[in-house]
Every structure is written in structure tokens, then in C-alpha cells.
Amino acid sequence: MIMTRNIIPYIIAALVILAAGCSKFDEINTNPDKPTHVTSGMLATKLILNITKDDISSQKSFLYNFMLSKYVAWSEFPEASQYNKFGRTSFDGLVILNNVPQMVRYATDEGKHNAYKGLGHFLRAWKFFQLTMQVGDMPYSEALKGESDNVINPKYDTQKEVFMGILTELDSADVLFSKAASFDGDPVYNGNAAKWRKLANSFQLKVLINLYRKAGDTDLKVKERFQQIVSARPVFESNADNFALKYSDKAGQKYPFFKENNQFIIYNMLTTTLIDQLKTLQDRRLFYYAKPSPVEITGGKTANDWTAYKGIDAAAVYSDLSKVASSKDFSAMNERYTEIPQGEPFCLLSFAQLKFILAEGAARGWITGAENYYKQGITAAMEFVAGNTPDDARFHHNMKIDAASIQTYLAGPDVAFGATLAEQVEQIAVQQYLATFLHAPNNGYYEYRRTGYPALPVNPASNQNTMPDRIPRRWLYPQKELDYNGEHVKAAISTQYGGNDDANVDMWILKD
Structure with missing residues (x-):
């Protein structure tokens, strides 16, 4: 007992010393260059870079979307996206939206609060749009409520309900950005709320043109919304407003198909779907998008000869495609995509696309000015290409795009705006297809699915779709949904697709 009583002061002293030591240890091991708490700007950066x-x-994987849209064929071995094997999608990308409430909560003043809240609505609209375009009905109203409301198995909303939610979110984004201050953490527009407002409204026009079959729906009010945005809201005004990611010569920031550590640059082959359309229209973007066939150059043709460029049939059976690859008698991607570290800005939604959306809306009678919008779209697309290409013969093959060549192109017999709605829709779709080469992932496929233009090749001998005479119309639902939310996903499959999760059945948005 005496020994125990006498040792207590020593124990107390030791604990005091240990506590002091721990305090200093925490100070010593705190990295002054590493944030100790999250901010709205940090979360905004993470969320924006995610999309x-x-x-x-x-x-290689950069080109998968463009194989699906039949811009590019691949000679390494048969690729599923080139041969139309879609498989199951995933909803995992929605999880990052759980950061949106925290981003808004940490805002330091009302102006920033409005900016981050507007950004959150836009990001949600963007994410849900991409996924509903793949599958149709999906969780929306109860999605992402596991933590807040303990909703582990969210119900499925109809695709119409999802689109109504998307449109409402974009309306909210417009209002909030109109009252917002500049904000931190934006790698695209440097926190300029006015530019984000233009993006939200331009994107809503894209959503609405995809709803053209539902123009008579009194809930959606497609035409009325389209008209109101065009007449009363700010939208993209130039290529400077493009929703685009810019690259640089810094590590981790280089163009996705730049040659550095990229052993795949030798396998790309541009397709007849792209090359032949450019040649038919006498479109100088041919010389910016492609390299001439080395066989044609060896045979005496010059790099500015239209006939020196040769595409490959994207639907060719792989053994035939491989033979062409071995012969070298084809056009590959222009060196400006592989030789320049910063490449060109990658547009997810561009000023040119907006103009084509407006042109189609006008052709359908929702607004006026179809021909002018169509010409402005072509002009913007060509100016973007020329403006982001160094003046080097390797990159334009001495067929430079300038104001005079654009005007000549617009007056060409195959480019001049058609007289009927069918002709106009085809021309607009083809020009948007040409403008989104290596931009706007899957847009070429979605526009083909929506309009039928340009016609994408299908070969039953090579097609990996379950119906070999067609390209699939949708992706299959995620396996995780079948495993963990089976009751709801099976009900959605039943009401939409007759109980069969079939890639070849049209979703609601594609039905008249």
C-alpha cells in the first residue's frame, strides 16, 4: 500500500509529460501545405473535374466513345464499342453528387452560396441526363438519399419525370447564377457565374431538342421553354463560352491522345463515315482531322489532294480491317492530336453545337432563323478548328481554313440549306457530327439514334449486337441494381421493355 501510494506522483508526472509530448507531436506532424478542412472551392473542383x-x-480508352459514333476504327484487335456491344452501364458516377450539399453549406457569403447552389443544380442535371439517355427510367426523386433519409432502395421515376426534374434543376441554376458572385475552385470558367449561367441555359436547349417528339406534352412545355430561353436568357455567344477542358504541357494535364507513353497511337484508323462526308462536301476540316494515306503519298499524290485521304469501313469484319491496316493504305488521325501536348480544348458542349440546336428548333417552327443558325454553327465549328491549330503544314496540309474558305464552303451546293424539314434536319445533324469529331462523347451516336443521321454502318457479319442488323438503342441496367434494388429495377424493365432488359427496344424519349 505504501509503495502504491508513493508511486502515484510519478505516474501523474509521466502522464503530464506524455500529454505535452503528444501535443507537440501533432504540431510537428501537421503539414502546413495540406489543408486541414474542406472548402466549397475544393469540393467544386472535384465535382467539375468529375464531369x-x-x-x-x-x-486508347479516350477513343471508345468515338468508335461507337463511328469516327474511328481500331486495328489492334476488335473493340466492343466499334462493333456495337454495349453491355451494362453503371450508376456509380452519381455518388459524387453527395458532395453537393456540403459544397453549398460551406459557402462563405450569399453570392457564393448562390453560385455553389446553382452549380449543384447544373451538375445534378448533367449527371442524370447522361444516365437517363442510356437506360430510360431510373432513380431520381429518391436517389442519393441513403444518408439523409435512409433510402437504401430508391424507387424508379419514369423517364418523363426524370426529364421534368432535369429541366427544373436547370431553371433553378439559371436563377441562382443570375444572383451569384464569382466563386473558387472552377477549372473551366475561373468562377465566372455569368458563364455558368450561359452553360445552364445552353444545356437546357440541348435537353429540350432531345425532347422534340414530346413537343405536344402539356407538362413538359418543350416549345414554350425553348422559346423563353432563346428570347429572355443568356446562352453561349462565342467559342469563348464553350464548356471545354483545356490541356497544357504539364504532367497530368496533357491531351488524352498525346504520344507520350502512348503505345496506342499506331492503331487508330479514321472511317469512311467521317472521311467520305468531308470529301463529298469539300470540307477543309479533312486536312485538320486526318493524315493522308502514306500509300497515296508514295504513289505521287500531295498532302493537299482530296483523293489522298482514305477511310476504313467501321463495320468491316476485323480480318478485312486488319488487312487494310497492314497495307497502310488508310488515313489516321492528324498529328496535331498526337504531337502537341496541349492538343485542343475538349468540348463537352460547344457554341457550334448550340447553333445547330437552335437551327433545328427553328426548322421545327419553335423559333425563327434556321438558316442563319445553321451557317453560324458551321462557321463557329470551323473557326474553332482553325483557331486551335498551329500554323504548321503537318497540321493543315496547306489547306488552311480562313474566312474566305468558310464562305465558299457555305455556298457549296451540298452545304446550302435545304428547302424541306427532312433535308434541313439531315444537314444540321451531319454538320453537328462533323463538328463533334473527338468532342462531346457519344453525341454522334445519340444524334444518329435520335435523327437517323448520318447513317452509321451496320454489318451483320461483324455486329456484336444481339440483333445483328442494327445498332443497339440503349444500355442495359447496372448489375448492382439487379443485385441490390431488384424490385424497383425489374418493375421499370417490365413497364418499359415488356420485362426484358433488351438493348434494342426504344425508351420513352425515342417514341412518338
């Missing part, structure tokens, strides 16, 4: 940089893969 720009993170969604844009690099090297």
Missing part, C-alpha cells in the same frame, strides 16, 4: 477530366479517359 470533365474524370469522364474523359486517356490513350
Whole structure:
């Protein structure tokens, strides 16, 4: 007992010393260059990069979306996206939206609060749009409520309900950005709320043109919304407003198909779907998008000869495609995509696309000025290409795009605006297809699915779709949904697709 009583002061002293030591240890091991708490700006950066940089893969996988849209064929071995094997999508990308409430909560003043809240609405609209375009009905009203409301198995909303939610979110984004201050953490527009407002409204026009079959729906009010945005809200005004990710010569920031550590640059082959359309229209973007066939150059043709460029049939069976690849008698991607570290800005939604959307809306009688919008779209697309290409013969093959060549192109017999709605829709779709080469992932496929233009090749001998005479109309639902939310996803499959999760059945948005 005496020994125990006498040792207590020593124990107390030791604990005091240990506590002091721990305090100093924490100070010593705190990195002054590493944030100790999250901010709205940090979360904004993460969220914005998620729909720009993170969604844009690099090297070979960068081209998968463009194989699906039949811009590019691949000679390494048969690729599922080129041969129309879609498979199951995933809803995992929605999880990052759980950061939106925290981003808004940490805002330091009302102006920033409005900016971050507007950004949150836009990001939600963007994410849900991409996914509903793949599958149709999906969780929306109860999605992402596991933590807040303990909703582990969210119900499925109809695709119409999802689109109504998207339109409402974009309306909210417009109002909030109109009252917002500049904000931190924005790698695209440097926190300029006015530019984000233009993006939200331009994107809503894209959503609305995809709803053209539902123009008579009194709930959606497609035409009325389209008209109101055009007449009363700010939208993209130039290529400077493009929703685009810019690259640089810094590590981790280089163009996705730049040659550095990229052994896949030798396998790309441009398709007849792209090359032949450019040649038919006498479109100088041919010389910016492609390299001439080395066989044609060896045979005496010059790099500015239209006939020196040769595409490959994207639907060719792989053994035939491989033979062409071995012969070298085809056009690959222009060197400006592989030789320049910063490449060109990657547009997810561009000023040119907006003009084509407006042109189609006008052609359908929602607004006026279809021909002018169509010409402005072509002009913007060509100016973007020329403006982001160094003046080097390797990159334009001495067929430079300038104001005079654009005017000549617009007056060409195959480019001049058609007289009928059918002709106009085809021309607008083809020009948007040409403008989104290596931009706007899957847009070429979605526009083909929506309008039928340009006609994408299908070969039953090579097609990996379950119906070999057609390209699939949708992706299959995620396996995780079948495993963990089976009751709701099966009900959605039943009401939409007759109980069969079939890639070849049209979703609501594609039905008249």
C-alpha cells in the first residue's frame, strides 16, 4: 500500500509529460501545405473535374466513345464499342453528387452560396441526363438519399419525370447564377457565374431538342421553354463560352491522345463515315482531322489532294480491317492530336453545337432563323478548328481554313440549306457530327439514334449486337441494381421493355 501510494506522483508526472509530448507531436506532424478542412472551392473542383477530366479517359480508352459514333476504327484487335456491344452501364458516377450539399453549406457569403447552389443544380442535371439517355427510367426523386433519409432502395421515376426534374434543376441554376458572385475552385470558367449561367441555359436547349417528339406534352412545355430561353436568357455567344477542358504541357494535364507513353497511337484508323462526308462536301476540316494515306503519298499524290485521304469501313469484319491496316493504305488521325501536348480544348458542349440546336428548333417552327443558325454553327465549328491549330503544314496540309474558305464552303451546293424539314434536319445533324469529331462523347451516336443521321454502318457479319442488323438503342441496367434494388429495377424493365432488359427496344424519349 505504501509503495502504491508513493508511486502515484510519478505516474501523474509521466502522464503530464506524455500529454505535452503528444501535443507537440501533432504540431510537428501537421503539414502546413495540406489543408486541414474542406472548402466549397475544393469540393467544386472535384465535382467539375468529375464531369470533365474524370469522364474523359486517356490513350486508347479516350477513343471508345468515338468508335461507337463511328469516327474511328481500331486495328489492334476488335473493340466492343466499334462493333456495337454495349453491355451494362453503371450508376456509380452519381455518388459524387453527395458532395453537393456540403459544397453549398460551406459557402462563405450569399453570392457564393448562390453560385455553389446553382452549380449543384447544373451538375445534378448533367449527371442524370447522361444516365437517363442510356437506360430510360431510373432513380431520381429518391436517389442519393441513403444518408439523409435512409433510402437504401430508391424507387424508379419514369423517364418523363426524370426529364421534368432535369429541366427544373436547370431553371433553378439559371436563377441562382443570375444572383451569384464569382466563386473558387472552377477549372473551366475561373468562377465566372455569368458563364455558368450561359452553360445552364445552353444545356437546357440541348435537353429540350432531345425532347422534340414530346413537343405536344402539356407538362413538359418543350416549345414554350425553348422559346423563353432563346428570347429572355443568356446562352453561349462565342467559342469563348464553350464548356471545354483545356490541356497544357504539364504532367497530368496533357491531351488524352498525346504520344507520350502512348503505345496506342499506331492503331487508330479514321472511317469512311467521317472521311467520305468531308470529301463529298469539300470540307477543309479533312486536312485538320486526318493524315493522308502514306500509300497515296508514295504513289505521287500531295498532302493537299482530296483523293489522298482514305477511310476504313467501321463495320468491316476485323480480318478485312486488319488487312487494310497492314497495307497502310488508310488515313489516321492528324498529328496535331498526337504531337502537341496541349492538343485542343475538349468540348463537352460547344457554341457550334448550340447553333445547330437552335437551327433545328427553328426548322421545327419553335423559333425563327434556321438558316442563319445553321451557317453560324458551321462557321463557329470551323473557326474553332482553325483557331486551335498551329500554323504548321503537318497540321493543315496547306489547306488552311480562313474566312474566305468558310464562305465558299457555305455556298457549296451540298452545304446550302435545304428547302424541306427532312433535308434541313439531315444537314444540321451531319454538320453537328462533323463538328463533334473527338468532342462531346457519344453525341454522334445519340444524334444518329435520335435523327437517323448520318447513317452509321451496320454489318451483320461483324455486329456484336444481339440483333445483328442494327445498332443497339440503349444500355442495359447496372448489375448492382439487379443485385441490390431488384424490385424497383425489374418493375421499370417490365413497364418499359415488356420485362426484358433488351438493348434494342426504344425508351420513352425515342417514341412518338
